Amino acid sequence: MLDAILLTLKLATLTTLILLILGIPLAWWLAQSRGLFKDMIATLVSMPLVLPPTVLGFYLLIALGPDSPLGQLLTSIFGAPLTFTFSGLVIGSVIFSLPFMVQPLRNTFESIGSRPLEVAATLRASPLDTFFSVVLPLSRQGLLTGSIMTFVHTLGEFGVVLMIGGNISGETKVLSIAMYDYVESLEWGKAHLIAGGMLCFSFIVILSVTLMERNSRKGSRL
Amino acid sequence: MKRFTLTLLLFISCSQYLPADTARIAVSSNFTIAAQKLALLFEQTSTHTIQVSSGSTGKLYIQIRQGAPFDLLLAADMERPQRLFDEGYANTAAFIYATGKLVLWSRDLAEVSSGLDVLKSKAIRRLAIANPKTAPYGKAAQQVLDNSISSPYPWTLVKGDNIAQTYQFAASGNADAAFVARAQIALDQRGYAWDVPQSLYLPIHQGALLLKRGDNNPAAHAFYRFLQTDKAKSVIQHYGYISQ
Numbered sequence: 001m002l003d004a005i006l007l008t009l010k011l012a013t014l015t016t017l018i019l020l021i022l023g024i025p026l027a028w029w030l031a032q033s034r035g036l037f038k039d040m041i042a043t044l045v046s047m048p049l050v051l052p053p054t055v056l057g058f059y060l061l062i063a064l065g066p067d068s069p070l071g072q073l074l075t076s077i078f079g080a081p082l083t084f085t086f087s088g089l090v091i092g093s094v095i096f097s098l099p100f101m102v103q104p105l106r107n108t109f110e111s112i113g114s115r116p117l118e119v120a121a122t123l124r125a126s127p128l129d130t131f132f133s134v135v136l137p138l139s140r141q142g143l144l145t146g147s148i149m150t151f152v153h154t155l156g157e158f159g160v161v162l163m164i165g166g167n168i169s170g171e172t173k174v175l176s177i178a179m180y181d182y183v184e185s186l187e188w189g190k191a192h193l194i195a196g197g198m199l200c201f202s203f204i205v206i207l208s209v210t211l212m213e214r215n216s217r218k219g220s221r222l
Numbered sequence: 223m224k225r226f227t228l229t230l231l232l233f234i235s236c237s238q239y240l241p242a243d244t245a246r247i248a249v250s251s252n253f254t255i256a257a258q259k260l261a262l263l264f265e266q267t268s269t270h271t272i273q274v275s276s277g278s279t280g281k282l283y284i285q286i287r288q289g290a291p292f293d294l295l296l297a298a299d300m301e302r303p304q305r306l307f308d309e310g311y312a313n314t315a316a317f318i319y320a321t322g323k324l325v326l327w328s329r330d331l332a333e334v335s336s337g338l339d340v341l342k343s344k345a346i347r348r349l350a351i352a353n354p355k356t357a358p359y360g361k362a363a364q365q366v367l368d369n370s371i372s373s374p375y376p377w378t379l380v381k382g383d384n385i386a387q388t389y390q391f392a393a394s395g396n397a398d399a400a401f402v403a404r405a406q407i408a409l410d411q412r413g414y415a416w417d418v419p420q421s422l423y424l425p426i427h428q429g430a431l432l433l434k435r436g437d438n439n440p441a442a443h444a445f446y447r448f449l450q451t452d453k454a455k456s457v458i459q460h461y462g463y464i465s466q
Contacts, residue, residue, distance in 0.1 A: 066395045080347050083396040084380045166380035166391065167353060184280050185355035 001190060003170050004178040011086070011174060012154040015093040016147050019101040022094070023146065027105035028131070046099050053096065053159025060092050060164050084166035089174070092160045100149040108142025109135065141216045145209055152205050155198065243270040245441035246291055248282040250298035251352075251386040252322060252359055252403035253428065256461040257296060263457065264448050270441035278384035280356025286311060286433065293436025294446060296428065298322065298385075299358035303429035313437060316429030319449050320463035323404035324362050324423060329392060329413045334399055337416055338370050341377070341399075350380045350391040350400035359385045362423040363401035369422050404462030428463075 030042050048056065064082040065071045075081050082088035112135060120130040136143070158176040165172035167181065175194055182191035249257040254276040261272035275292070277285070283302040286292055287309070296319065297303050303316035328334040331345055340346060351367075352360030360381065367375070380397050382388030385406065392400035393412075407415055430449055436442030448454055458465040 061394060061396065064396075081396060084348060084378065084391075162383060166348075166350070166378075166382070166397075168378060168380060171378075181353070181355065184278070184284065184353075186280075186284065 001178060001194070004173055004175045004194075007086075007170060007173065008155055008175040011089055011093060012151045014090055015097055015154045016101075016150045018090070018094050019097060019150050020143070020147060023098070023101035023105055024136075024143075027102045028109055028135075030102070030106050031109035045102050048096050049099050053157075054163060056092065056096060057160045057163030060088070060095075060160065064088055064091070064164065083164050084168060084172060086171050088164055089161060089172055092164060093154045093157055096157055096160055097150045097153045100153045101146040104142045104146040104149065105139065108139040112138050141213065144212065148205060148209050152202055155202070243439075243441040244273060245270065245293045245436060245439055245445050246273045246275065247294040247296060247442075247445065248286065248290070248292040249274050249276045249296045250279045250282065250428065251276050251357070251384040252298055252405055253296050253320065254386065255409070256320075256405055256458060256463070259461075260449070260454055260457055261445075263453070264445055268441075268444060268448075270444055272441070272445055276384075276386070278353065278357040280353075281384070291435060292433055293439050293442035295431045295433060297358075297431065298426065298428050299361075300427045300429040301358075303431035306431060306433070310434075312431050312433050314432055316431040317450075318427045318466075319430040320428045320458050320465050322359065322426035322428055322463055323420075324359060324366065324401055324418045324426065325404050325407060326399060326416045326418060327389070327392060327402050327407055327413055328399035328415075329395055331398060332414050334414045335416050338366075338418075341367075341371055341375075344376070346377045346398045348378045348380050348391075348397040349375070350382055350388045350397035352385040352388045352401075353381045353383060357382075357384050357388075358426055358428075359401070359403050360388070362426055365423040366401065366418055408460070408462040 026045070030038060030045070061083060062068055063070050064074065066075055066081050071081055078085075078087065082091065116134050116138065117130055120134050125133070156176065157174070158180070161172065161174055161177055162180070165174070165177060167173055167177060173181075175198065179191055179194040179198075182188070182194065247257065247261075254274065257274050257276075261274060264270070264272060279298040279302050282290075282292075282295060282297065283306065286295060286306060295303060295306070297316070300316060300318065303312075306312055307315050326334055326338070326340075331340060333340040333343065333345055341349065351363035354360040354364040377398075380391060382391055382400075385403055388400050389402045389406045391397040392402070401418070404417070407413070430446070432442060432446050436446070455465045
């Protein structure tokens with residue numbers, strides 16, 4: 001079980017880090033631009049919210065498998081197909097949790113408005129400088145919410161992993177799969193342990209996010 | 223639009239007023255195709271209807287214990303039907319409706335046809351078996367591995383949720399080979415197969431159990447009896463099972 005806990009934490013941490021790197025520029029671009037193209041990209045980003053995980057799992061199984069051109073390319077780089085590997089799960093999680101990072105970030109970026117940017121520009125700050133020394137510090141709350149939501153959402157991932165994971169200990173057997181395995185093999189004592197643990201953990205995390213958001217709103221009013 | 227509405231209404235009314243003579247049968251994944259064929263044959267000579275639900279035997283066992291509305295269980299072992307009988311979920315003990323055969327199958331590797339030696343070569347990177355904890359064919363595959371290959375294995379062992387997913391892993395090329403049920407490849411001309419000698423695993427006796435819920439269901443009784451006819455047995459054999 002410890003295997004599964006560590007693996008799940010590793011997957012959630014990596015997914016959050018990768019999504020921070022990908023999500024910040026993407027959310028910034030979505031917050032700044034207008035037009036149909038932007039709307040289409042924004043729609044694509046939100047798709048994992050409504051698509052069944054089995055749809056995503058099915059496409060990943062095909063795309064990462066040895067029959068697709070992408071799968072063949074990845075196989076030649078990594079030496080083996082990415083299905084049934086930890087790297088495969090990371091790719092799946094990044095796509096699956098994308099809206100959980102991009103949505104809160106985009107909301108914060110939009111709430112900043114153009115005023116601070118214009119002030120920074122009159123002080124001769126370059127756009128990049130403005131972004132790092134004005135926008136990001138002002139977006140602390142969105143960064144935190146996005147990261148936490150991505151992290152917990154990755155902990156709760158199940159359908160995609162069931163389809164492309166292959167239930168390998170230490171590689172793809174994450175907590176939700178271990179839990180499923182315990183239920184199916186009637187080891188309900190262990191299943192209760194994981195279920196109860198995850199229940200408490202997600203309650204605490206979501207409650208903390210709510211409290212932090214309220215505090216920061218109070219803070220900004222003062 | 224009108225026709226669409228009518229069809230929809232018809233659909234809704236049918237789903238709400240299922241005829242009394244519908245039997246719901248829980249079928250172990252390895253037997254799904256055969257069960258559908260049997261249901262089709264049965265329905266041709268009967269007014270009853272059969273609904274097939276499939277999953278690993280372990281999963282179906284738990285579902286039945288938790289009150290799933292099944293009339294009949296076609297398992298992939300005798301252990302779970304026996305347990306359900308002991309636990310009071312059935313009035314009659316299970317009978318063996320089929321004895322399954324395990325095969326090693328690969329979509330692309332011809333070497334598989336000559337036996338287990340391929341598992342000691344570098345040709346295989348991933349081998350798929352069904353989850354031994356819940357799927358009897360996975361348990362049999364694990365016995366074969368324990369009897370013939372020393373661990374650590376030179377490849378990654380990938381586990382399918384049930385024997386159908388296991389076959390899918392290999393059929394999609396994501397696993398290089400898989401231990402599957404003979405029945406799954408009986409009608410598939412692709413790939414290469416090798417029948418695992420029966421000395422390497424305990425016989426896969428598959429039990430049929432009429433559940434208490436099915437005791438008052440004429441459709442379940444009729445299908446249960448149909449399974450024991452020569453006609454049904456020849457179909458079962460056709461799919462690669464032993465059936466006496």
